[in-house]
Structure formats: structure tokens, C-alpha cells
Amino acid sequence: MKKMMLATALMALTAGAALAQDVVRIGTEGAYEPYNYIDQATGELTGYEIELGNELCKRASLNCEFVQNAWDSIIPNLQSGNYDMIMAGMSITDEREEVIDFSQNYIPPASSAYLALTAEANTGEGAVVAAQTGTIQAGYVAESGATLLEFATPDETVAAVKNGEADAVFADKDYLAPIAADSNGELVLLANEVQLGGGVGIGLRETDTELKEKMNAAIQSMKDDGSLNAMITKWFGPEAVTF
Template sequence: MKKLLLGTAALAFSAGMALASDVVRMGTEGAYPPYNFINDAGEVDGFEREMGDELCKRAELTCEWVTNDWDSIIPNLVSGNYDTIIAGMSINDEREKVIDFTQDYIPPATSSYVALSEGADLKGIVAAQTSTLQAGYITESGATLLEFSTADEIIAALKSGEADAVFFDTDYLAPIVEESGGELMFVGEQVTLGRGTGMGLRKSDTELKDKFNAAITSMKEDGTLNTMLVKWFGEGTDTY
């Protein structure tokens, strides 16, 4: 799942009081299928929409969905523009300095390289989405990082020849590779980053975290979460 890497120095904590409101605002990106996207009716859709609605039902919460650009999704949670992040966000130590997380609702996933040919230079110019762990990984790999604000742009950079390869979430890349008719292909080895995908919350919203954790646990125990994972990510996807 998508991995955000964010510095902490410029962020200030707000006093989150999500449960003091009648509505819990579910913040997502809306540009990361099949996790979350905007459908033809202009509404948030995808695995996280279906799962999030079920979590809210089980937690007896009234929820509404809002979208936010990926590169500012944590600052806008902290500043109170919404109450959760449910956007394919992997749990990692750096992020936990700033916000809190529920337990994971998607097991740790892999990231992959995609290129136009098997002989692509993975130490050359590699495109990744800005402010992600994939971008950080490429920087440390010795390759030249080419950053873009959206996932669509990294694919466009590869096709235009700006990048030798892209490095991103395998589940996101798989349908793009399949639909490319052989133009795009997986190359190199897969890499596991992060500790699974969880909901992000302000550190002060402990009661809200507990409610969502209980709902996630119940979905794992009765098999509902596994059913949704297979529905959206296909047979063979990692489940609980």
C-alpha cells in the first residue's frame, strides 16, 4: 500500500475531539484505485470506501467522506480538517511520531519496479510519488529519484522516456501493467515496506481509535474483511 514519508518538525498537534462532533470525517485521497477513487457519480469509491462504511456502521458512528491531496494529507488531519486518514497509508515509525494508527486492515504489501523493457536501468532515473516511502527507498538505492505529486504522473513519465523505471505499490501497478498490452512490465525484485495499512488519527483521539480498532477486529473475526480484500484485490491477495 502507499507509503508516506513525512518530516515532523513543521507539524503541530491539534486537540482532536472527533467524537465531540456528530459526524466523523473520513479523509482519503480519491486517486488510488482500487483502494480509493472517485467514481462516475463523483463519489468516493473503492475498497476503503466499502470497508470504512462498514467500520462506521459497526462502531455506530455517522461518517462522511472528504478528499485531500496526498502530499498534505497528514498536515490536514493534524490541523483538524478531517478526523481520520483512510487512504492506503502504511504504518511506519516516522509517521507514528506525528499521528496515531489503528491496527492494520491490510497486511504488509510489496512495492515493485515497472519499466518498458527487461533491461531497464534500475540505478538510473526512477520515478516515484513524492513524500512516499517508495521515494525514500529509491533515494537510498543509489538511483536518481524523479518525483511527481500523483501516481498517474509517474506512469506518464515512464511512457514519455523521462524515467527508466517507476517504483510503486504492486497492487496499484498490476492492472496498469496488465492493461498495457505488453508495453509495460515488472522488472527487478519486489520490496516490502511498512507494517501494513492502518487508519491514521490524531494522537488525542484515543476513544475514536478504540472504536475503530474494535470494528476492525470484528471484521477480521467474522471474515468480512477477508471477503472485501479478495473482492477488490483478487484471489491470492494476502488476507487475515
């Protein structure tokens, strides 16, 4: 029995690792509402990606559990085997595809936006713009002529605008829009939206081809029967971009 258990553990470090385990683990940040966040009433992970991940695993006949992990180490911890997939609002980019693989997207390419204290806020040359470290938005700001102010969490980027450290924050519009709506006019979305990335997908190790195929099939089945669009609308509202 011990030899069998050791063999299973070793398989977890090789191709198809996730499928050799009883539980497929999904890494998520738990701090990016409505994608993934902690329900303050229950202390449990919730959000679009939590509901979606559970449904995808059901369709793929996999037993899955979510693992909370800080954003700045979320790819290294996938590579080291701490979990088997990433569902954390991660945009598909060429740079990330050099180190990990992606499923097909489960959110289509959508807009990134600026959030500021006034609609006249500067976001270009001479401005200080906050963004979360390691995001495509941070990369964009760094090349825009503005001064990039990076933070480990998305909450900190918004706080930087509120306390005057930054002129604006640049992030997914889906994340910023509810914050603006709930701010009683303190914060406003700016009109200069930007399209970045190839949509949001599941991050996987490049060796886990069988798991990728299962996830792709499950995502496609939800696109085909309309349930993916329904779930997007539920979490992001009727104006959200759908498939």
C-alpha cells in the same frame, strides 16, 4: 444554543474531537485505485477503502463521510482538524508514527514493485525511478542509488515512465499490477519486489484515543468474521495478501 455550539466546536480541537462531532470525517486521496478513486461514471469516491470505511463506521456506530484531499497535505490537514481520520493507502511507518497515530492494519504488509517499459529496465545505480512524493517508496528509492523523480500524484509517476522521463516507477504492487495488466504489453512489472512498512492502517491524531479504540475494535471484528479478507479479495483479486 450558541454557547452550546461554540463548546462543541472547541471540543473538536481537543482529545476525542471526532467523537464530539455529529459526523466523523475521513480524509482520502481519491487517486489511488483500487484503494480509493473517483468512479468516472458517477463522479463519486469508490474503492476498497471507501467500502471498508463505511463498514467500519457502521460497526462502530459512527456517522462518517469522506473528504478528498491531496496526498502531499493529507497529514497536515488531519493535524489541523480538517478531518478526523485518514484512509488513503497509508503505510504504517516509524517516521509517520512520530507525528500521528495509527489503528491496527487493515491491509497486511505487502509488496512494493517496479513498473517499466521492459523487463530489463535498470532500477539501481544510474537509473531514474519515479515515485509519489511523501511515500515509503520514495524514501526507498532515495536510498537505493537510483535518482529519485518525485511527483504529486501516482498517475504522474506512471506517465513519467511512458514518456521516457523515468526508467521505472516504484509503488505498491496492488496499484501497479492492474495498470500493467491493462497496458496491452506496453508496461511490465519487474521481478524485484520489496517488502516495506507495517501494512496499511487508519491515520489518527495522537489525542483521539477513543476513536482509535473504536476503529481497532471494528477492524478486529472484520478480521475475526472473515469479512475483511473477503473485501481485500474483492478489490485486489484472489492473489492478494490477506490476514
